[in-house]
Amino acid sequence: MAYNSVQHHIVKLPAWRRRLLLIGILLGFAGLFARGIYLQSLHKEFLQQKGDARYSRTLTLQAHRGKITDRNGELLAISSPVESVWASPPDVKINKTQKQALGKLLGLKSKDVDKKFANLQREFVYLKRRVSPNLAAQVMSLNIPGVFLQREYKRFYPAGDVTAHIVGFTDINDVGQEGFELAQNSHLSGKAGSRKVIKDRQGRIVEDLEDVKVPQDGKDLVLSIDRRIQYLAFRELSKAVEHHKAKAGAAVVLDAKTGEVLAMVNLPTYNPNNPVNIVGKTRNRVITDVFEPGSTLKPMTAAAAMEFGDFKPDTKIQTAPGYMTIGSATIHDAHPHGVLTVSEVIQKSSNVGSAKMALSLKREAMWSTFNQFGFGSRANIGFPGEASGRLRPYKTWRPIEQATMSYGHGISLTLLQLARAYTVFANEGELKNISLLKLNESTVGHHVFSAQVANDMKGMLELAVLPGGTALRAQVAGYRVGGKTGTAHKLGKAGYEKDKYVGSFVGMAPASNPRLIMAVMIDEPTNGEYYGGTVAAPVFSAVMADALRMLAVPQDAPNNNVVIPTNDDDAKEVI
DSSP states (O other): OOOOOOOOOOOOHHHHHHHHHHHHHHHHHHHHHHHHIIIIIITHHHHHHHHHHHEEEEEEEOOOOOEOOOTTTTTTEEEEEEEEEEEOOOOOOHHHHHHHHHHHHHHHHHHHHHHHHTTTTOSSSSEEEOOOOHHHHHHHTTTTTTEEEEEEEEEEOGGGGGGGHHHBBOTSSOBBBBBBEEEEEEEHOOOOEEEEEEOTSSEEEEEEEEEEEEEEOOEEEBBOHHHHHHHHHHHHHHHHHHTTTOOOEEEEEETTTTBBEEEEESOOOOOTTTTOOOOOTTHHHHHHOOOGGGGGGHHHHHHHHHHHSSTTTTEEOOTSEEEEETEEEEEEEEEEEOOOEEEHHHHHHHHHHHHHHTTTTTTTHHHHHHTTTTTOOOOOOOOOOOOOOOOGGGOOOOHHHHHHHHHTTTTTBHHHHHHHOOOHTTTTTTTTOOOOOOOOOOOOOEESOOOOHHHHHHHHHTTTTTSSOOOOGOOBBBBBOOEEEEEEEEEEETTEEEEEEEEEEEESTTTTTEEEEEEEESSSOEEEEOOOHHHHHHHHHHHHHHHHHHOOOSBBBOOOOOOOOSGGGGGGGOO
């Protein structure tokens, strides 16, 4: 029998190779063990977050923004619930038909839809903000996994452009951008909440968990504004700006007793419900723009001369020949008058008479008076952009500057500061604090003049509205009123601009016991009239006629006859 003999050879491996293999295996197990410890302890939170992300989600619960109302509870800003469509790209499963339908409903192109779903690292992306409930329901009827709705709120402003500069507006994220929406954003906005939910493998929410953080709604804000008076002021200012073809206009109405702002209007304006093309229109000129007040400052000068000097209402001042020279400069009156009493200086708005009274005072006394009126400092009303105006230190004043400052030249104010100053004459010498929020009780201001001087000046302001004064067009049937006109050249980069003016008027009514104070400013009227008595005083008259009756303020001159001027000669006054 034949067979093949096979010889087996056993190869003996070196011992170091066995040891190396064993060490490698042990190191591998050690690495896995260390990795396990790292993941389960040091990296535990990250893994839990990743795990939770696969089946749970935390949704934001938007807080309801507080309402803004006027003093009588009329709505000025309110939030309405809307839906926003959002998606979680990693969870989205969408076919071509659904994509086309979604794009059509939301007004998105197919490539835009793809772009929003492309980033799988993002857990949240908006598809469309603030859609109607009907549209939201149509989107959800497509049953696209990973597409959801989120409740949000859209701000609505019932008064629109009438209160735009006070209320302001919010952006798409409900954050205040202008006005009180900005100034009181934290008060109005509240704090958002959240809720934790479970989702299935297709990204659909199937269950709410108990981990809910309830949102804290914003607080309401009650303004001092009276929406009815606000509308009156807006209507009449709009007419004046349009009629006189003015660049801009502003007006403010104060409660003479409390200092509350009942109306504050500005032109040009904008629609806060659709704030587009608003550049240059959002400025609240009443508090942000400064201007030289012109002759509306003469009552302050005359009152200071009576309080700290030797003047009385019947003190005579020689104003002939209608001008006076101080150094190399000359001061002119619109009309030469000769000898005038202090009362007539205010009535006829004499620059020469005002300058002579100012020069009889020490610079420090005159500066202190203006400072006590609040000129050169903010009223601190809690509104963004408030300007302080300009009142230079008295030590730098030259005689000509002291003289011209007496009639509003060389000093700049806001319209709000000017209106506030007249609370002194309406309240027996007390300057009232200003508030844009409704007050439960009147605050105490500080006295600038004695009651006697303040009441004397109030009588002089009445004369300015009567025949022989510069403000005949400010009269109101059935009521005694007092006020002062102002007309000033505008100050440009190269000095005073010859053909550009600011016409203004500040007045109070009824004069026997003032309830309302109103200041009006017309910027650059270009239709042939520019004196404060012709462009601004009529706005005061029209607003006061309706506002006093609306507030049921008793008439103090039921039989008075309004005198309509036949020409504008008495209204002429220019610094």
